[in-house]
Amino acid sequence: MRICVVGAGAIGGLMGAKLALAGEEVCLIARGAHLEAIKAKGIELTFKDGSVERASDIAATADMGECGPQDLVILAVKAHQIAPIVEPLRRLIGPETIVLTVQNGIPWWYFQRHGGPLEGTVLRSLDPEGAISQAIPAESIVGCIAYPAAEITAPGCIRHIEGMRFPVGELDGSASKRVESLSKTLKNAGFKAPVLDDIRAEIWLKAWGNLPFNPISALTHATLVDICLCPPGRDLVARIMTEAEAIANKLGITLRVSIEKRIDGAERVGKHKTSMLQDVEAGKPLEAAAIIGAIVELARLTDTPTPSIDTVYDLIRLLDSVIGQEGVRIRSQALNSG
Secondary structure: EEEEEEEHHHHHHHHHHHHHHHEEEEEEOOOHHHHHHHHHHHHHOOOOOOEEEEEEEEEEEOOOOHHOOEEEEEOOOOOOOOHHHHHHHHOOOEEEEEEEEOOOOOOOOOOOOOOOOHHHHHHHHOOOOOOHHHHHHHHEEEEEEOOOOEEEEEEOOOEEEOOOEOEEOOOOOOOOOOHHHHHHHHHHHEOOOOOOOOOHHHHHHHHHHHHHHHHHHHHOOOHHHHHHHOOOHHEEEEEHHHHHHHHHHHHOOOOOOOOHHHHHHHHHHOOOOOHHHHHHHOOOOOOOOHHHHHHHHHHOOOOOOOHHHHHHHHHHHHHHHHHHHHOOOOOOOOOOOO
């Protein structure tokens, strides 16, 4: 299978490396020092048990035009990075290409092939001009949720923290031959990739956790376990999740775990920095729209009050503006003893 991973960061790089090691023909789209390191020596994966795998036989480029139409495009860039690349992205998509989306939060395609009263509604917080929806045919898309935690430790080097689960599902819930084949390909590479008949419910389950933990960690520099063990932090997470659950219920989604169980799951991950906190520390734009803004938009569409979510969204947009306008990265620093 010809596979192009657009965005070979921590998750995209993990997926691409494991698929290449399983014998698939993989090309990674990357840039900068990370790209040069991959070209020179491939991708090195380090796992929690100390084991190391290196995918040396893997192509990498910054130019999607070099790759041509693919069997599978894994879209692993962050949500706000999709619109600027839609034109070169078109070159990768042929009539039979599967576009597997692994963004955090609610996806731009949420109401495509939805079948409900909001069928075809464009989420303007994610796709303001409708350019993404026009460039990527809904029929090409298979949804996916990335549960693993990983981080880039150096150019060309990825540390896997936990998890190997990437559930997949057709947007209309059908059990198609292509999604079954895709699941088999991912499983062959060592991932857990069950086929779901309601991919949106699973997207909501992860988004439900990302919604409070990402912005709270970005604003406070607290890790997951820090937030969960601090009573004010835990209480704020619960308020945000309660508001979000009301939105999900109005959209026909029943979340299959309780708020306390979801928070306990985050606590067990331990001293992990969320992706949004990592971006704050690196001075990168924040995934505010996908992780929070889209849920605020869904709240308006369903006439659901969200005071806690709205306040956190305002704060994270202010932080994002400061990072962008001042050109700074914001990191915690230990005080000198004595």
